Structures are given as structure tokens and as C-alpha cells.
Amino acid sequence: MKSVSSILARFLHSDAQADRVVPPSGFTAQLTLFAAGAMAFLAVFALALSLAAGRLAEQWGNELARSATIRIAAPAEQQQAQTDAALHILETTRGVAQARALTNEEQAALLAPWFGAELELDTLPVPRLIEVIETSEGMDAAGLRLRLSAEVPGAVLDDHSRWRAPLVKAASRLRLLGWASIILIAAITAAMVTLAANAALAANAQVIAVLRLVGATDNYIAQAFIRRFTLRALIGAAAGMVLGMIAVLFLPRGGDETASFLTGLGFQGVHWLLPLLIPPLAAGVAFVATRMAARRTLEGLS
Amino acid sequence: MIELENVAYSYGGGELLSDISLKLAPGSFHFLTGPSGSGKTTLMKLCYGALLPTAGHVKFFNTDVRALTRDDVAMLRRRVGVVHQDCQFLDHLPVSENIALPLHVSGRSAEAQGEDLGDLLNWVGLTERAGALPAELSGGERQRAALARAVIMSPDVVLADEPTGKVDWEMSQRLLRLLIELNRMGKTVLVATHDLSLIRATKAHVQARVLRIASRRIQLAGADL
Numbered sequence: 001m002k003s004v005s006s007i008l009a010r011f012l013h014s015d016a017q018a019d020r021v022v023p024p025s026g027f028t029a030q031l032t033l034f035a036a037g038a039m040a041f042l043a044v045f046a047l048a049l050s051l052a053a054g055r056l057a058e059q060w061g062n063e064l065a066r067s068a069t070i071r072i073a074a075p076a077e078q079q080q081a082q083t084d085a086a087l088h089i090l091e092t093t094r095g096v097a098q099a100r101a102l103t104n105e106e107q108a109a110l111l112a113p114w115f116g117a118e119l120e121l122d123t124l125p126v127p128r129l130i131e132v133i134e135t136s137e138g139m140d141a142a143g144l145r146l147r148l149s150a151e152v153p154g155a156v157l158d159d160h161s162r163w164r165a166p167l168v169k170a171a172s173r174l175r176l177l178g179w180a181s182i183i184l185i186a187a188i189t190a191a192m193v194t195l196a197a198n199a200a201l202a203a204n205a206q207v208i209a210v211l212r213l214v215g216a217t218d219n220y221i222a223q224a225f226i227r228r229f230t231l232r233a234l235i236g237a238a239a240g241m242v243l244g245m246i247a248v249l250f251l252p253r254g255g256d257e258t259a260s261f262l263t264g265l266g267f268q269g270v271h272w273l274l275p276l277l278i279p280p281l282a283a284g285v286a287f288v289a290t291r292m293a294a295r296r297t298l299e300g301l302s
Numbered sequence: 303m304i305e306l307e308n309v310a311y312s313y314g315g316g317e318l319l320s321d322i323s324l325k326l327a328p329g330s331f332h333f334l335t336g337p338s339g340s341g342k343t344t345l346m347k348l349c350y351g352a353l354l355p356t357a358g359h360v361k362f363f364n365t366d367v368r369a370l371t372r373d374d375v376a377m378l379r380r381r382v383g384v385v386h387q388d389c390q391f392l393d394h395l396p397v398s399e400n401i402a403l404p405l406h407v408s409g410r411s412a413e414a415q416g417e418d419l420g421d422l423l424n425w426v427g428l429t430e431r432a433g434a435l436p437a438e439l440s441g442g443e444r445q446r447a448a449l450a451r452a453v454i455m456s457p458d459v460v461l462a463d464e465p466t467g468k469v470d471w472e473m474s475q476r477l478l479r480l481l482i483e484l485n486r487m488g489k490t491v492l493v494a495t496h497d498l499s500l501i502r503a504t505k506a507h508v509q510a511r512v513l514r515i516a517s518r519r520i521q522l523a524g525a526d527l
Contacts (some may be wrong), residue, residue, distance in 0.1 A: 021392060
């Protein structure tokens with residue numbers, strides 16, 4: 001840790017003269033800036049994707065797991081009796097926090113999108129729905145199903161797990177892919193900086209030879225290159241990050257928070273601060289990559 | 303200062319130099335001569351740590367070159383000034399900054415040495431050319447700039463490899479006079495040259511020993527010069 005801070009201190013204090021000993025390189029410098037910016041831009045999106053997928057997995061995992069539905073399809077004259085029987089069973093079932101039959105008006109509201117608001121519910125054999133909210137430890141769905149089939153023949157328990165599980169799995173996988181993309185982006189940045197640094201070191205072979213001849217240490221020579229590439233990566237990544245965040249900010253959104261994955265893509269709350277880590281990380285990657293490239297090259301020289 | 307003991311060097315094929323023993327004492331002035339391709343430059347490189355001997359020992363200030371780290375070699379170069387036949391500079395920086403480069407790379411502030419730099423430029427006659435880029439200099443000016451760069455750290459030893467190879471007779475004389483002055487100031491000087499008339503002209507002014515490389519070995523040349 002101490003060596004890292006001393007390296008950083010030396011790095012920040014290395015004077016402008018050390019920077020001047022390596023001739024400026026216009027075009028390749030801009031390429032490094034551009035590549036760092038593009039990588040940061042992509043990293044912002046990968047980050048947004050990971051965070052949104054994470055949120056979604058959590059929501060689906062938590063909220064839906066806590067609720068279940070019982071549908072009672074019975075002849076009209078038995079419906080009320082079976083509903084009461086089911087509610088009675090639920091009252092004595094462990095893990096059920098709350099159970100309540102939906103009213104006619106609520107069921108009509110649920111059906112309105114399909115049948116229109118003018119529907120007379122009484123004229124149709126609509127099953128009754130019971131909304132079950134589980135406690136945090138959850139209930140034994142299989143056991144409840146058995147009791148219901150014995151006492152309430154018309155009841156069907158739907159605990160949502162059948163369609164929920166693959167969604168949660170998909171969201172988790174998506175989050176994993178997002179993080180993998182971020183790691184790949186960092187690796188590409190390192191590879192790109194290494195290539196650029198190697199090119200710069202090769203192009204400046206004469207400068208390095210002169211510096212060695214007049215007594216420059218490897219550290220001094222490496223510093224001039226490291227400083228340059230680190231600053232380029234930092235500036236490029238900062239620009240890319242700002243553009244990426246603006247793009248995320250202007251993504252269309254709408255619906256309620258569970259409505260859609262697409263409209264939920266983006267950052268929430270303190271997560272807006274996470275992309276700010278991208279430029280320093282890019283600079284760190286460039287620092288290490290250039291340092292290793294410079295070491296390797298210099299050690300091969302006399 | 304610099305000591306070679308039974309040193310041999312080969313570039314893969316046969317040996318270019320073998321069984322070379324040489325001692326550069328403080329304040330001495332040596333010429334190194336021999337036909338082209340006889341190994342003068344190789345011997346010079348061995349003398350500033352650019353090459354490692356394939357056999358034998360090279361000692362700098364009583365330390366074997368093989369025991370030196372890369373940073374030690376860098377420190378050594380600050381005590382040994384080197385002038386090449388093809389002296390190379392940082393082409394994007396003006397002459398004055400190139401001459402002051404050893405100060406910068408060793409972390410000494412250029413401002414403190416400003417007056418010394420002025421004196422040095424005056425000594426090699428480049429005051430007028432201080433702001434020029436290396437590419438704009440003539441051959442003689444480049445050699446003098448390289449000499450100024452080699453001595454700005456006030457090294458103990460100055461090694462010059464064919465410093466007069468690309469300049470005319472008058473300029474050669476002038477460069478040699480500068481090297482003689484350095485020697486009078488107490489620096490150890492080793493000059494490699496194939497130009498015997500230059501050696502003869504110089505011997506009148508300084509107590510110089512002449513080493514000749516012949517058939518891979520080094521000999522002290524006698525009065526035949």
C-alpha cells in the first residue's frame with residue numbers, strides 16, 4: 001500500500017520537463033483518447049444493464065415470492081361457501097400473513113382491459129380470486145394444495161413460482177453478463193493501452209537510447225510514458241462516461257417500476273455515482289498496462 | 303576508475319577482443335587506436351557498461367559490472383561522460399536543453415545550473431546556437447554539443463569514440479584542445495581514433511598514452527608514432 005502511494009506521489013509530482021523529453025505524438029494520442037472514451041461509454045451501459053437486471057431479479061425474487069393467488073371455480077350457488085371454506089383454511093395455515101377475497105368491483109377492474117368497462121359480471125361464471133400474502137418465512141404450497149383439494153374441490157392455488165423462477169434466473173444471468181462485459185471492457189482497455197504504449201516505446205527508441213546514455217533511470221524514462229497514457233485514458237474515459245450518462249439520462253422511461261425491463265434501464269439513487277468510478281479505473285488500468293509495457297521494453301535495452 | 307581484467311568479447315562468431323587488461327587511472331589521458339573494425343567501439347562500450355564482457359572482469363570504481371543493477375548503470379553514466387561519433391540528441395528539443403538533459407534526468411534543477419550552462423556553451427562556442435534544434439547543427443557543432451552534454455555533470459571520466467570522425471582538421475584540433483583542457487582539470491580521458499596525425503599533434507600538449515588494438519589484443523604503442 002505504501003509503495004502504491006509513493007508511486008502515485010512521484011507520478012503526480014513528476015515535472016513537465018520529464019514529459020517533454022518524449023516528443024509529442026498527435027494522431028496516436030487522439031486514438032488512445034478516442035478508444036478510452038468509447039470503452040467508458042460502453043462501460044456505462046454495461047453498468048446500467050447490470051444494475052437494472054439486478055434490481056429486477058431482486059424485485060421478482062422478493063415481492064412475487066410473497067404473494068399467491070387462489071382461484072375458486074365452482075357453480076354459482078357453491079362459490080360463496082367454497083370461498084369461505086378456503087379463507088378458513090388459509091387462516092389456519094402457517095406462513096400466511098393475510099388472505100382476502102377480491103370484491104366484485106376489483107375483479108371487474110381486472111377484467112376491464114379485456115372485456116370493457118360495461119361488463120355485467122353477474123351474468124358470467126367468473127371464478128372468485130383470493131389474494132394470499134405470505135409471511136417472510138413463506139408457506140408450504142404443496143401442503144396447502146393438498147388441504148384445499150380435500151375440502152375445497154373448486155380451488156386452484158397458483159404460487160407464481162412456475163413462471164417466476166425462469167424470470168429471476170434470466171435476470172440474474174443478465175446481471176452476470178453485464179459484469180462480465182465490464183471486465184472485458186477493462187481488459188480491452190488494458191490491451192489497447194499496451195499496444196499503444198509498445199508502439200510509442202518503439203517509435204521513441206532513439207529518445208530512450210539518448211536518455212539511457214546520459215544517465216536516466218528506467219523509472220524516469222517509464223514515467224514520461226506512463227504519465228502520458230494514464231492522463232489520456234483518464235481524460236478519454238471521463239468524456240466517454242459523461243456522454244454515456246447523458247445517453248442513459250435521456251432513455252425513455254414510463255410505467256410503474258415493475259412494468260418493463262426496457263423502461264427501467266438506467267441508474268437509480270446512489271447508483272448514479274457508480275459510473276464516476278469508470279475514469280479513475282480506466283486511468284488505473286492504463287497506468288499498470290503502460291508500466292508493464294515500459295518495464296518489459298526497457299529491460300531489453302542496454 | 304575503470305579497470306579491465308583479461309576481458310574478452312565475442313559477437314557470437316569468433317572473439318573480437320581477447321585477453322584485454324587495461325586500467326584507466328584518475329587524471330590519465332589515453333588514446334585508443336587501431337584499424338576500422340578492430341573493436342575500438344566495442345572496447346569503448348565495455349568501458350561504459352553498454353556491453354558486458356563475455357569473459358573476464360570489468361570494474362567501475364572498484365565494482366564489477368555484473369554486480370550492477372540497471373539503476374546502478376544509470377548512476378554510473380552520470381559519472382562517465384560519453385561522446386559518440388554519431389552523437390544522438392532529442393531532436394525536438396533545442397541544443398541548450400539537450401546539453402542540460404543529464405541535469406534534468408538526474409533531478410537537478412536547471413535553474414541552479416543556468417550560469418554553468420552559459421559558461422559551458424561559451425566554452426564549446428555554441429552560445430549563439432543555444433536555441434537551434436539539433437538537426438540544424440553542422441557536424442562540428444554536433445560534436446561540441448555532445449561534448450558539452452558529456453561533461454555538464456562534471457564526470458570523473460570522459461570517453462570519446464571517434465569524436466573527430468566527421469569533422470575537418472581544424473575542428474578536430476579544437477575538439478582535442480577541449481579534451482586536453484578537461485584532462486588538465488583532472489578528468490580521466492579516453493579517446494578512440496584511427497587518426498594518427500591527430501594523436502601526434504596532441505602528444506605535444508599532454509602526457510598521453512596510446513593503446514593500439516592489433517589482432518584482438520591491446521598493446522601499448524611505442525615511439526613509432
